[in-house]
Amino acid sequence: MKKAARIVVASLLFVGTGALVAGCQTDPDIDITKLGVETDPPEVLYNQGLANLKAGNINEAGRKFDAIDREHPFTDWSRKALVMSTFVKYRQTQYDEAVTAGTRYMNQFPHSADAAYVQYLIGLSYSKQIVDVTQDQRAAAKTIEAMLKVVNDYPKSEYVDDAQAKIRFARDQLAGKEMQIGRYYLERKEYLAAISRFRVVVEQFPNTNQVEEALARLVEAYYAMGIVQEAQTAAAVLGHNYPDSQWYADSFKLLQSGGVAPRENSGSWIARAGKRILLGT
Structure with missing residues (x-):
């Protein structure tokens, strides 16, 4: 390239660079935090998150912990931040998000020092979503599943008792749902359908608050169908386990009106299930 041509090119490059610099100088400052980018080191972000959490700025704390997880993956700080993100989302009542974050943590660090706590947070997030027995009880089932992992996988952790x-509460909810459906069928004289629901309670949830009524409803349903021996057995098991209850008094009165009394048939499924009630298992 000739010398004159090189001078022209150099001049053009200088002019272009100058225009670019001038343009940057005239633009307003850009707040990169609004772009979702955090420039501080992960340890600084983590301490900022803790400070915000202590000050009650939970949203800002969550933003700091999420930034570590996003900007510094596969680091020890990212692992610690994911624990805190799970906690913050739980505190913010963002239960589905807390479960997602906690599950991701458990998949990556099931044997870490914080694993029991994170699994417990997952269980708490499900338990907070348990609704009235007239509604779907999926959250109750998920609570049991999550909390059983706390009990079985981390038996020495401080979270076992509450888990x-x-x-127990979630199992009572599931039993309550079965009772609600069973009563619905019983009121409509659909006895077989009602019995199947009450049987689930007696066999699968023997140590819940619902089993007492379930036995009494079995007396009622079997007696209405003319299957008196099963009605007598249900009443006998009820009386053996809850002799002072109003449910037993009502069941005894119902059988007495037909000239019979509670009497256990040892070959009945109810008698076998009754042994589990006695053992509380």
């Missing part, structure tokens, strides 16, 4: 309490 067991949440399991």
Whole structure:
């Protein structure tokens, strides 16, 4: 290239660069945090997240922890931040998001020091979504599944006692749902359908608050169908386990009106299930 041509090209490059610099200088400052980018090191972001959490700025804390997980993956800080993100989402009542974050953590770090706590948070997130027994009880089933992992996989953790309490509550909800459906069928004299629901309660949820009524409803349903021996057995099991209950008094009165009394048939499924009630299993 000739010398004159090189001078022209150099001049054009200088002019273009100058125009670019001038343009940048005249533009307003851009806040990169609004672009979702955090420039601080992960340890700084983590401490900022903790500080915001302590100050009650939970949304800002969550933003810091999420930034670590996003900007610094596969680091120890990312692992710690994912624990805190799970907690923050739980505190924000973003339960589905908390379950998602917690599940991702458990898939990656099932044997870490924080694994029991994260699994417990997953269970809490499900338990907070349990609704009235007239509605779907999927959250109750998920609570049991999640909390059983706490009990079975981390039996020495400090979360076991509360996990067991949440399991009992969720099981009572599932039993309550079966009772609600069973009563619906019983009111419509669909006895076989009602019995199948009450049987689920007696066999699968023997240590819940619902089993007492379930036995009494079995007395009622079997007696209405003319299957008196099963009605007597249900009443006998009810009386053996809950002798002072109003449900037993009502069942006894119903049988007495037909000239019979509670009497256990050892070959009945109800008698076999009754042994589990006695053992509380």
